Amino acid sequence: MKGIELYIALAYVLLGPLVGGLMSGMDRIITARMQGRVGPPILQPFYDLRKLFTRRIAPVNRLQIPLVACHLLFAVLTGALFFYGSDILLIIFVLTLASVFLILAAYSTGSPYSTIGADRELLLMTAYEPMIIIALVGLFGVAKSFNFYEILRSPTPPWVFLPGIYLGLVLVFMMKLRKSPFDISTSHHAHQELVMGLTADMGGPAYGLVELAHWYESVYLFALALLFFGSNWIVAAVGLSLTYTLIIFLDNITARVKWGLVMAIAWTVTLVAGVGNLIPFYIISRGTP
Amino acid sequence: MSSVERSPWLIHYDASSCNGCDIEVLACLTPVYDAERFGCIVTGDPKQADIFLVTGSVNHLNAPIVKNIYDQMPEPKAVVAIGACAYSGGVFSECYNVTGGVASAIPVDVYVPGCAAKPESILNGVLQAAKILKDKEKAMRAERRGAERRSSND
Numbered sequence: 251m252k253g254i255e256l257y258i259a260l261a262y263v264l265l266g267p268l269v270g271g272l273m274s275g276m277d278r279i280i281t282a283r284m285q286g287r288v289g290p291p292i293l294q295p296f297y298d299l300r301k302l303f304t305r306r307i308a309p310v311n312r313l314q315i316p317l318v319a320c321h322l323l324f325a326v327l328t329g330a331l332f333f334y335g336s337d338i339l340l341i342i343f344v345l346t347l348a349s350v351f352l353i354l355a356a357y358s359t360g361s362p363y364s365t366i367g368a369d370r371e372l373l374l375m376t377a378y379e380p381m382i383i384i385a386l387v388g389l390f391g392v393a394k395s396f397n398f399y400e401i402l403r404s405p406t407p408p409w410v411f412l413p414g415i416y417l418g419l420v421l422v423f424m425m426k427l428r429k430s431p432f433d434i435s436t437s438h439h440a441h442q443e444l445v446m447g448l449t450a451d452m453g454g455p456a457y458g459l460v461e462l463a464h465w466y467e468s469v470y471l472f473a474l475a476l477l478f479f480g481s482n483w484i485v486a487a488v489g490l491s492l493t494y495t496l497i498i499f500l501d502n503i504t505a506r507v508k509w510g511l512v513m514a515i516a517w518t519v520t521l522v523a524g525v526g527n528l529i530p531f532y533i534i535s536r537g538t539p
Numbered sequence: 540m541s542s543v544e545r546s547p548w549l550i551h552y553d554a555s556s557c558n559g560c561d562i563e564v565l566a567c568l569t570p571v572y573d574a575e576r577f578g579c580i581v582t583g584d585p586k587q588a589d590i591f592l593v594t595g596s597v598n599h600l601n602a603p604i605v606k607n608i609y610d611q612m613p614e615p616k617a618v619v620a621i622g623a624c625a626y627s628g629g630v631f632s633e634c635y636n637v638t639g640g641v642a643s644a645i646p647v648d649v650y651v652p653g654c655a656a657k658p659e660s661i662l663n664g665v666l667q668a669a670k671i672l673k674d675k676e677k678a679m680r681a682e683r684r685g686a687e688r689r690s691s692n693d
Binding site for chain 2: 278282285286287288289290291294297298300301302304305306307438445446449450451452453454457
């Protein structure tokens with residue numbers, strides 16, 4: 251069994267960007283259609299990435315590129331460990347480390363835009379981390395395991411027991427995928443008050459590495475969402491597409507909020523939907539073996 | 540097709556324009572014209588932009604800013620001067636503080652005519668600039684290859 255997991259992890263490392271890039275392309279087309287536009291071709295993210303690596307730019311300092319490279323490395327490692335079937339708790343620490351490297355890369359430049367973006371990214375992390383921990387505790391409660399494949403094989407899909415926690419996780423996805431109203435640290439859209447923020451000083455190849463890491467991240471985030479639907483592929487496909495469409499829809503209809511409101515929304519949802527789901531679940535499940 | 544031709548990222552700067560051309564630049568992003576069809580993104584970040592769109596005439600106050608944005612853009616880059624003011628200073632060319640069109644501050648690759656310029660012609664200008672970028676990229680690559688060959692001969 252371990253052999254298959256190794257191959258899946260390897261496939262993730264090799265094909266992750268392909269899936270992530272296609273998802274990003276779909277995202278841009280769906281966004282465009284929602285706005286009544288034609289939108290770019292589906293392969294547009296790949297054209298963008300290829301172009302970014304042909305740009306010739308002097309890096310801001312000697313630290314930036316290595317830090318961004320570490321960000322990519324740990325983003326890949328997070329997903330690889332995830333699909334290898336390692337302990338999900340460990341994976342969350344590696345995930346945090348990946349974000350910390352990106353923040354350090356932004357701080358290293360000393361530019362005010364990057365610094366504000368990095369500050370906001372730190373706030374985002376404090377906003378979403380509690381929800382991730384609660385989600386993992388909930389998944390453990392259902393499957394009695396921290397292993398990706400064992401949770402996936404649990405007889406009843408976790409979303410039946412944990413609808414509130416799934417809702418909270420959708421919020422986390424919106425923050426991690428940099429969607430409005432939570433795209434406070436950096437944004438692809440030029441209509442924001444702080445446009446590139448975190449990535450303001452990353453030009454050409456450096457930004458290409460950030461994009462690549464983002465694609466890897468979006469793949470394992472969706473694998474995390476997949477855990478909630480169990481091994482029934484039809485339910486999983488419907489659930490994941492509905493979730494993604496909802497996230498894109500909210501991205502289109504909402505404006506960016508201030509960081510205080512982000513914290514308030516995130517922690518309220520964590521407390522009400524997350525903890526409010528977890529405690530009854532544990533009380534009920536204690537009665538059954 | 541070269542990679543830059545498929546994804547020309549833009550940065551837009553308003554150098555003392557009357558906002559007429561700026562509104563038309565923004566109109567390019569709306570559903571009617573939809574610049575994203577061609578892979579264009581308005582980045583708002585010079586370090587990630589390939590094409591610099593400038594509207595309006597350059598004066599003593601904003602010339603250093605125009606130069607600064609231009610210098611921060613990665614090589615190869617292209618400049619599109621949009622509208623009559625960006626060409627020659629337009630109706631403001633005789634003003635005491637105006638130094639002239641965009642070319643008085645930085646080298647310009649494409650001029651888009653009009654007062655204000657039409658979104659169609661702005662898009663046309665951007666796509667022409669993307670073609671110019673492709674040629675610049677080719678020249679850059681050839682130069683690099685030449686330099687490598689020279690160094691290996693030495």
